[in-house]
Amino acid sequence: MIEIIAVNAFDDNYIWMLKNPASSQAVAVDPGDETPVLQWLEQTSIQLSAILITHHHYDHVGGIPELCDAFPGIAVFGPGKEKIRGVTHPLKEGDKPSIPGLAADFQVLEVPGHTAGHIAYYGEGVLFCGDTLFAGGCGRVFDGTFEQLSASLQRIAQLPAQTRLYCAHEYTLANLGFAEWVEPENPDLGRRLQIEREKSQSGIPTVPSVLSEELMTNPFLRTEVMSVVGAAERASGNKLTTPGDVFTALRQWKDSEYD
Numbered sequence: 001m002i003e004i005i006a007v008n009a010f011d012d013n014y015i016w017m018l019k020n021p022a023s024s025q026a027v028a029v030d031p032g033d034e035t036p037v038l039q040w041l042e043q044t045s046i047q048l049s050a051i052l053i054t055h056h057h058y059d060h061v062g063g064i065p066e067l068c069d070a071f072p073g074i075a076v077f078g079p080g081k082e083k084i085r086g087v088t089h090p091l092k093e094g095d096k097p098s099i100p101g102l103a104a105d106f107q108v109l110e111v112p113g114h115t116a117g118h119i120a121y122y123g124e125g126v127l128f129c130g131d132t133l134f135a136g137g138c139g140r141v142f143d144g145t146f147e148q149l150s151a152s153l154q155r156i157a158q159l160p161a162q163t164r165l166y167c168a169h170e171y172t173l174a175n176l177g178f179a180e181w182v183e184p185e186n187p188d189l190g191r192r193l194q195i196e197r198e199k200s201q202s203g204i205p206t207v208p209s210v211l212s213e214e215l216m217t218n219p220f221l222r223t224e225v226m227s228v229v230g231a232a233e234r235a236s237g238n239k240l241t242t243p244g245d246v247f248t249a250l251r252q253w254k255d256s257e258y259d
């Protein structure tokens with residue numbers, strides 16, 4: 001059993017803090033900014049024991065140097081295929097890192113696409129997926145490829161349906177707005193939008209989400225559903241024959257007309 005606490009950073013980032021109950025140590029996932037992490041550690045009298053990084057973007061790694069100054073010698077885990085200053089333990093597919101200060105089993109999944117070396121941490125019924133999958137949507141393609149991101153999302157879709165997904169940004173309502181463009185008739189989507197709007201209005205994070213819910217409402221995980229294929233074909237003006245092509249058309253449609 002681990003506890004997972006959200007620390008807010010920048011406008012819409014979540015830095016996830018992981019700890020065992022009653023432990024005085026915690027692990028930070030993607031600390032893009034050290035300030036809110038140091039504040040939380042001070043308020044709770046908890047020591048930082050390690051850092052987990054999913055990819056190289058500044059809003060995920062920017063706090064590493066200061067956190068390592070404040071807690072000298074801590075282990076910093078990150079993707080072996082990306083150059084990130086401060087990473088002490090480069091990871092690859094299938095690695096099961098033993099994380100100091102945390103009694104929990106996590107396994108590394110390589111999920112390229114948003115960036116070329118992006119990794120996710122899976123275990124304890126949860127997935128820390130960085131900017132690969134978002135609640136109701138997915139990351140943009142930067143230095144990876146559309147095909148990679150499509151395959152990575154397909155992989156996440158195969159995890160147990162009750163897996164809780166901890167992404168790194170609060171983008172849910174905007175994402176579900178695009179999902180409605182794609183599937184205006186999807187009743188699960190209407191129901192979810194209502195629930196997530198109420199959470200937002202009460203200041204409650206809409207993350208984590210549950211994979212089963214994503215499979216019913218996130219168009220980027222529904223590239224084999226006929227209505228999604230049809231919408232992607234109308235938007236792109238092309239006949240689309242593979243889930244990867246449908247994914248690419250959806251992502252490009254969102255990039256060019258929605259965001």
Ligand code: ZN
Binds near residue numbers: 055057114131
């Ligand atoms: Zn990113």
Ligand code: FE
Binds near residue numbers: 059060
């Ligand atoms: Fe990000």
